[in-house]
Amino acid sequence: xxxxxxxxxxxxxxxxxxxxxxxxxxxxxxxxxxxxTPFQAVVWAAFFNFVAYFISKYWIGEFKIGNTIAKxxxxxxxxxxxxxxxxxxxxxxxxxxxxxxxxxxxxxxxLGGFMGAALAHAGALAVNGVDVVxxxxxxxxxxxxxxxxxxxxxxxxxxxxxxxNICRKxxxxxxxxxxxxxxxxxxxxxxxxxxxxxxxxxxxxxxAAVIYYHLKIDFDPNYVNAExxxxxxVDDYAWVPFVSFTVIAAGTMSGGWxxxxxxxxxxxxxxxxxxxxxxxxxxxxxFLSEHFGIPVSTTHTITGSIIGVGITKRVSAxxxxxxxxxxxxxxxxxxxxxxxxxxxxxxxxxx
Numbered sequence: 001x002x003x004x005x006x007x008x009x010x011x012x013x014x015x016x017x018x019x020x021x022x023x024x025x026x027x028x029x030x031x032x033x034x035x036x037t038p039f040q041a042v043v044w045a046a047f048f049n050f051v052a053y054f055i056s057k058y059w060i061g062e063f064k065i066g067n068t069i070a071k072x073x074x075x076x077x078x079x080x081x082x083x084x085x086x087x088x089x090x091x092x093x094x095x096x097x098x099x100x101x102x103x104x105x106x107x108x109x110x111l112g113g114f115m116g117a118a119l120a121h122a123g124a125l126a127v128n129g130v131d132v133v134x135x136x137x138x139x140x141x142x143x144x145x146x147x148x149x150x151x152x153x154x155x156x157x158x159x160x161x162x163x164x165n166i167c168r169k170x171x172x173x174x175x176x177x178x179x180x181x182x183x184x185x186x187x188x189x190x191x192x193x194x195x196x197x198x199x200x201x202x203x204x205x206x207x208a209a210v211i212y213y214h215l216k217i218d219f220d221p222n223y224v225n226a227e228x229x230x231x232x233x234v235d236d237y238a239w240v241p242f243v244s245f246t247v248i249a250a251g252t253m254s255g256g257w258x259x260x261x262x263x264x265x266x267x268x269x270x271x272x273x274x275x276x277x278x279x280x281x282x283x284x285x286x287f288l289s290e291h292f293g294i295p296v297s298t299t300h301t302i303t304g305s306i307i308g309v310g311i312t313k314r315v316s317a318x319x320x321x322x323x324x325x326x327x328x329x330x331x332x333x334x335x336x337x338x339x340x341x342x343x344x345x346x347x348x349x350x351x
Contacts, residue, residue, distance in 0.1 A: 003081075004209055004213050006084065007080060007084055007205075007209045008209065010084070010087045011087055011202050011209075012202065012243065013091065014087055014091050014106075014110065015198075015199065015244055015247040015248050016247050016248070016250060017091060017098070017106075018106040018251060019049070019247070019248040019249065019250060019251015020098070020251045020252065020254035021094050021106055022106055022198060022252075022299060027041035027042060027044070028302070029274070029275035029278055029306070030275060032275070033183060035183045035272065036184075042252055042254075043253065044184070044191070045194075046191075046249040046252040046253040047249070048189075049191055049194060049195030049248050049249040050246060052192045052194075052195030052199065052245060053195070053242060053245035053246075055192065056196050057241060060290075063200050063234060063241060064290065064293030065201065065290060065294070065295045066200035066207060066234075067207075068137050068141070068204065068294065068295055069201050069203075069204025069205060069207075069208075070204040070205070070207040070211070070233075071134055071137050072111060072115065072133070072134055072137045072138050072141070072204075073115060073132065073134060074118075075211075075212070077118045077122045078208055079121060081117075081348050082114070082117040082118050083117070083205060083208060083212070084117075085113070085117035085120070085341045085342075085344040085348050086113035086205070087205065088113075088341070089112070089116065089338075090114075090341075092340055093112075093333065093337045093340060094106055102329045104299065104329045104330065104333050105299050105330060105333055106198060106201070106297075106299075107197070107198065107201055107296065107297050107298075108141075108145065108297060109333055110201050110202075111141060111295070112333060112336070112337030112338040113338065113341040114205065114341070115133050115334075115338055116337060116338025116339060116341035116345075117341040117342060117345040118133070119132050119133070119338070120341070120342035120345040120346060141294060141296075144289065144297075144300075145330055148285060148296040149300040149301060149305075149307070150304060151285050151288075151301075151304070152278075152281050152282050152301045152302065153281075153304040153308035153311070154308065155281035155285065155305070156277050156278050156282075156304070156305040156306070156307075156309050157308040157309070157311055157312055159280055160274060160308070160312045163276070163277060164312070167273075175273070176271075176273075179271075179275070183272055183275045183276050183279065185276075186275065186279035186280045186283065189279065189283035190279045190280075190283040190302065191252075192283070193282070193283045193286025193287055193290070193298070194298045195248060197286050197295065197296065197298060198248055198298060199244040199248045200244070201295055202247075203234075203240055206237075206240050207233045207234070210233055210237060210240075211233055277305070277308070277309050278302065278305035278306045278308065279305070281308060282298070282301045282304075282305040286301060297330070299330075300330060
């Protein structure tokens with residue numbers, strides 16, 4: 001029981017770090033265009049991170065992404081030590097990339113840590129013909145490392161072109177005022193998507209730990225016979241979704257100013273019109289991924305969207321050197337997190 005409590009506390013710490021690490025995703029453009037001050041922007045984003053809880057619970061009616069994360073590893077290879085090692089690895093990588101100002105994916109950090117620790121526990125890619133990793137759940141997540149920013153980029157490009165054509169005869173000063181107001185709406189939508197997407201990942205990890213505890217420690221037939229064990233977990237532990245969304249909102253309130261600088265100005269200069277396009281495209285991408293239960297990176301999504309609006313001016317408007325560095329960070333996140341988690345798992349099992 002003590003280890004389970006430690007895991008839940010660490011998961012919520014990761015949730016908090018995720019909030020301030022990814023705060024830049026939803027506020028970078030609104031700060032860059034001076035629609036809101038940095039403090040106003042994080043309050044705005046944090047509020048809608050929290051509101052996402054009520055939309056997921058009462059409107060959508062389920063937490064699909066949490067379910068996907070909980071089932072990304074075969075349940076036969078999940079132990080509390082595996083989850084603990086995965087969480088510690090994810091926290092280390094998130095803090096390291098935050099310190100360096102690199103907008104890496106908290107989602108893929110968590111997934112990589114979970115898988116790496118499980119593989120270390122199994123000692124092989126497959127045991128008696130059973131895969132350690134649930135590839136049906138994991139392959140779409142890996143595919144969306146590339147698809148999420150691409151979808152965001154394409155959508156942002158066409159939204160920007162459409163808006164520019166509709167508003168080509170508008171008074172520039174008047175139009176800019178309107179787009180600054182619209183940025184409040186588009187950033188709110190993106191923050192809703194961020195909260196719904198990222199808070200559920202922590203729910204998935206806590207869910208995996210609690211389900212394992214019930215299966216292995218306190219036998220509960222509900223968890224064994226249920227078609228969907230995660231649904232039973234959410235019903236029995238209703239406080240977990242609420243707390244997960246609350247903590248990520250608190251983390252967002254802390255901001256992540258180094259990453260705000262990278263996202264808001266280093267990739268390309270963003271106007272209020274382009275901010276609306278990027279945030280709207282990013283929000284739609286997140287809503288679609290949540291509908292299909294695929295955890296995606298809000299970082300990747302908004303970065304792709306910002307690149308998309310940059311391309312509408314000219315290809316050279318995008319600072320491709322910065323973008324390539326970000327791409328390397330994205331590609332390395334899962335394997336590096338997995339290796340760190342495997343190393344930590346071996347250390348944890350020594351005690």
